[in-house]
Amino acid sequence: MEYRKTLNLPRTSFPMKANLPQREAQILNFWERKKVYQRIREERKGHPKYILHDGPPYANGNIHMGQALNKVLKDVVVKYKTMQGFDSPYIPGWDCHGLPVEHQLFKKLGINKNEISRLEFRKKAREYALHFVKEQRNQFKRLGVFGRWENPYLTLSPSYEGEVIGAFGKLAQRQYIYRGLKPIRWCFRCQTALAEAEIEYKEKESPSIYVKFPVKDSLSLTSSRLPVYLLIWTTTPWTLPANLAVAIHPHHLYALVQLDKEILILAKDRLARLKEEIGIKPARVVSVHEGEKLRGLRYKHPFINRESEVLTANYVSLDEGTGCVHTAPGHGDEDYVLGLEHNLPVLSPVDGEGKFTSQAGDLKGIQVFEANSLIIEKLKQKGYLLHHEKVVHSYPHCWRCGSALIYRATPQWFLVVDKHNLREKAIKAVKNEVDWIPPVSKMRMGSMLRERPDWCLSRQRYWGVGIPAVHCQGCGEAIIDEEIIGKIKNLTSKYGSDCWFEEPVEHILPPGYRCPRCGGEKFKKEEDIIDVWFESGVSHQAVLVQEETLGDPSDLYLEGSDQHRGWFQTSLLTSMALKGRPPYRGVLTHGFVVDSEGRKMSKSLGNVVDPQEIVSTRGADVLRLWASLEDYTQDIRISEEILKYTVEVYRRVRNTCRFLLGNLYDFDYLRDTLPPEELQDIDRWLLSRLQKLIKKVTASFEKFKFHEAVHLLHLFATNELSSFYFDVLKDRLYTFPPDSKGRKSAQTILWHLLISLTKLMAPILSFTSEEVWGYMRKMEEGASGEGYSPLEESVLLSSWPQVDNNLLNENLETIWKKVLKVREGVLKKLEEARGAEIIRSSLEARVTIIAPFSELSSLKDLGDRLKEVFIISEVQLQEGEELEIRVSRAEGRKCERCWNYSLYVGSDKEYPTLCQRCRKAIEEFTG
């Protein structure tokens, strides 16, 4: 007889090979068809809310690994909270305005700003942004991310834009907004401001000059009667008319160096190089002073009737120049910031064409680069030029027209960070009102807030929301008026931000409007747009408040660590200023995706990993698992090796599910479940272990430590299930009569396991858990024969497994811990016996355990079960001094059906190849 057919071997159509790319498509389809996300919303209505507010990714290009990671982490949080019973709607958003779209589009069109009208361009930009919103939406959905995808929030939607203007207006009303000068990169050929991304560095030849600035009260430094000069170095002589300070390093040493008939002040450490490079011949070093000591020293401008003084700054470097840095707040970033600190005016006597204005005196009308030689000549005549040569250096150029750029100060709109103690309040809120994960974020946020300058809100761009200000044509006054802003807000909310640029100014102004300063009647609209960071920064107003399913403040913002300066901060500042509290109760940050060496991804390094490729070759669940496998508080590595490992973990989980499904084919949960007291010891033990797993995994999810949860699940599947419990169970599952108590006891556990594990992994392995869930439902329908399953239609509609304290059994766990310890020793001895060719399969073995009485008792209690636990054919227990394990060949013959060795085999005439146990089973089977 073919006894194999009398066994209850696993049966399932759940495939071992996942073939995720194809299968996931079907599951996505299932979710869509069954409207699972919508049904979650309906079923959670009225439950406590958990709001994760989506930081809008930029609608430009396909999604990259970082965005994929970010969205998956968000999805894991939302799904977990949902299964925990929260009403956790997720409304994804996109950042649609701004430079990257504008820049990319200009590139694509092959034109510049002057070759297209603003409105025409904006129309194209809109299409461009919306195109990528659509693309990215599909890519995110493909990752299995649940959310209100059909109606996301877009920063270019009229209602959002209206809120942006409203927020700007309110801040202005509360005097947070002012107008000031700030140097920006300027292309005088294109007559436009340029952003960092639009700058190309190219070699350029510039003059390199060393200039002497006469010191006024040199007596404080030296008793010498010789004239004393600060020696500065610059490659932009044309910025000298705007010189308002000399910066030196506070902690470096500066030398007074006597030349022929003069004394120069320069950094001591530069002296040797300068002797070499420009050939100065010092007679002697008069004295040496710490930079700090020279602070406040006054000097005369070399050709303008003006006095300024020496300031100290940490950015002063001794790598080049003289250590005395010519400072023109209107012509450089560092200069500007230093100037702000010392209340220097932002002098910038240069117009949009790059020509000097009347502020530059007799240089008026001369183009700045052409003025270089005139200025050098002037310095020479006055005797202030120490040295002059030419250098070739890397210099910023316009990406479009290729001309050299200049720094030029222009009027900009700012948000004052110190108004009404905003900065202090924000820092306090960071400290006391927000939960930062990981905790170091708190410090980082705090120190960034402490240091940040006022927020420049204006951009000289096309693609964004116009700043709702008007300028009086008569006196040039820039006006922000509550009434005007109210009107713009309404118009914009209805028609979108184009209306600001479309409508003539008269339509916007209230009838008979006059300039509050000069009474003028003619106005023009502000042309600048609002910084996109301001747009996304007010999403708490435009989204959290406006969307009735959400709420303000939110529970969590979850973004990459770059958002400490970005969204976390802009959102915090605007919320503090508008509402006096943060927009979030918690902030979670993750690191950046880097390669196997920990280096960032870049095209030039050739180490870029594409999420879409992972999805199409290995599946979204693999990507989701990868995102959950690593500790995201640090940088997250990805490589072929790591992906292979991820697939291995996935395989283990999948096969565990398959084994469970395969052994439950004839199990009807409602009919066959045994109550705990009727379960076998080992089964109750496993149930206790499962409760602990649920407890630990839940705790990990609560702490957002997904990698911990994954490790726990993987470890459980490997150590407790695959290598022990399942292995032991096989004999009972396969060889016991189908409806025997022993087998049903095992199956009861398997069912518990399957349902719990499937749920525990659902937030992460959403596709696979849904797939498993579907098989479970089908099984249930089949078993009950009623086409009805007690299981929810989707695992994501089900609830998180609860720990059943009644199933926890410390006593059992202690006993089994001992048994497992002994098992370890047995396995080692079995391996030795295998090596000595005494046995091959462990069932060929007979094991004798000699141990002290105290150790022996728990083993004895197991009785016949003990050999099952060791998967051997015979076990003998003996009392002895200390633990000893002996292995020999089992007696008797191998049962053809269960493969156990027994003396009974051969004794039965009817079933000569069976053991006693199988004989009974067979009778049940045939009878």
Next chain:
RNA sequence: GGGCUCAUAGCUCAACCGGUUAGAGCGCUGUCCUGAUAAGGCAGAGGUUCCUGGUUCAAGUCCAGGUGAGCCCA
């Protein structure tokens, strides 16, 4: 250059307040099974805890410096 941070087996992670011989899983090697089978079991080999110095009876853990890397700013 400044702010914040990281570095533990080939990989992913552990190691409470400083306290025995730094632990797991995967991978690797060997091996068994062929009734989870493009599965599964067992055993074994892998570590100068990035480097240098210091504090301490004792350092992966604390301190200083260096190297490499990341985010942000300049």
